[in-house]
Amino acid sequence: xNRSNDNKITLVSAFFNINREEWKKFSRNxxxxxxxxxxxxxxxxxxxxxxxxxxxxxxxxxxxDKFGNKExxxxxxxxxxxxxxxxxxxxxEHVCSNRVxxxxxxxxxxxxxxNAKYNYIMALKxxxxxxxxxxxxxxxxxxxxxxxxxxxxxxxxxKAEEFDFEWKxxxxxxxxxxxxxxxxxxxxxxxxxxxxxxxxxxLLVGNSEAWxxxxxMMKTAVYAxxxxxxxxxxxxxxxxxxxxxxxxxxxxxSVSWGTFLKENGGGHLTxxxxxxxxxxxxxxxxxxxxxxxxxxxxxxxxxxKQYKYMMG
Numbered sequence: 650x651n652r653s654n655d656n657k658i659t660l661v662s663a664f665f666n667i668n669r670e671e672w673k674k675f676s677r678n679x680x681x682x683x684x685x686x687x688x689x690x691x692x693x694x695x696x697x698x699x700x701x702x703x704x705x706x707x708x709x710x711x712x713x714d715k716f717g718n719k720e721x722x723x724x725x726x727x728x729x730x731x732x733x734x735x736x737x738x739x740x741x742e743h744v745c746s747n748r749v750x751x752x753x754x755x756x757x758x759x760x761x762x763x764n765a766k767y768n769y770i771m772a773l774k775x776x777x778x779x780x781x782x783x784x785x786x787x788x789x790x791x792x793x794x795x796x797x798x799x800x801x802x803x804x805x806x807x808k809a810e811e812f813d814f815e816w817k818x819x820x821x822x823x824x825x826x827x828x829x830x831x832x833x834x835x836x837x838x839x840x841x842x843x844x845x846x847x848x849x850x851x852l853l854v855g856n857s858e859a860w861x862x863x864x865x866m867m868k869t870a871v872y873a874x875x876x877x878x879x880x881x882x883x884x885x886x887x888x889x890x891x892x893x894x895x896x897x898x899x900x901x902x903s904v905s906w907g908t909f910l911k912e913n914g915g916g917h918l919t920x921x922x923x924x925x926x927x928x929x930x931x932x933x934x935x936x937x938x939x940x941x942x943x944x945x946x947x948x949x950x951x952x953x954k955q956y957k958y959m960m961g
Contacts, residue, residue: 656817658854659787660692663699663777664709664797665730667766683708685798689806691716693815697723697786698797699777701730716813723786731769733776737868741765744880753879756844761882768871771850771883775867778860791820793854800851805907808919818914823896824855824863826887827903837889841879848887848900852909859897866890866897 690712706724713722731738742765751757760767774794800806826848870886891898903909911918
């Protein structure tokens with residue numbers, strides 16, 4: 650492994666079909682995700698992608714080759730992701746099937762509440778990174794997870810041509826988690842209930858040795874939630890890991906979804922005009938009022954659900 654340049658970063662991603670086109674309010678099909686991928690795929694970093702079919706592998710190589718990056722790309726086929734850890738998946742599935750858990754959440758129609766496969770795949774980010782390191786797929790000691798649909802096309806970074814660069818940045822030895830707000834010590838059960846977000850999961854970066862340990866740590870968080878009758882996506886579990894393993898995980902404040910890239914080595918990237926970075930001052934003036942209204946309305950809805958549940 651080449652460690653002569655500590656600024657270089659190996660990117661790791663994955664794309665597994667979870668029939669998202671069938672989800673109400675959260676529908677996205679394969680074509681849309683591949684258009685998202687093509688928007689950032691010209692980036693010059695080494696890229697490792699885990700997929701479930703030869704068709705996906707072919708399309709990824711074609712897109713990377715279009716930008717002259719085929720030789721910097723590795724695609725690994727995982728034929729049945731449920732076989733990676735069947736016990737973990739069944740545990741999440743069991744929680745999702747419990748109506749009490751469903752009613753406990755303030756937004757029960759969100760995928761992290763009802764879709765076990767979604768939560769399982771989100772946890773698999775750590776497995777992908779661990780597997781890349783253990784199999785020597787990475788050329789550099791720094792690895793970053795990047796969502797296959799990173800940025801949702803034009804939503805955050807409108808100029809695709811600006812991704813024609815190699816992302817370099819000298820991070821430390823931990824796993825760094827972009828966070829909308831730093832940990833305020835709230836109980837995890839309350840965060841699961843209100844579904845507030847601390848860690849933003851589309852882009853995570855860390856040292857290879859930290860990633861090597863991350864999968865077992867992630868499973869610890871998933872089982873800890875399940876033992877309390879709860880499940881969630883990786884964002885809540887990553888917050889848990891920052892509390893459980895502070896020597897490995899560290900929260901770093903970031904303005905919004907995906908802006909961590911601009912804030913740490915991608916300074917030339919143009920943000921969309923509606924990005925919160927340009928509205929930060931005005932939003933800070935009203936954030937307290939908005940939070941109070943939001944939490945009050947959520948509590949009312951929650952109490953009504955609990956009353957309905959108790960009354961049968």
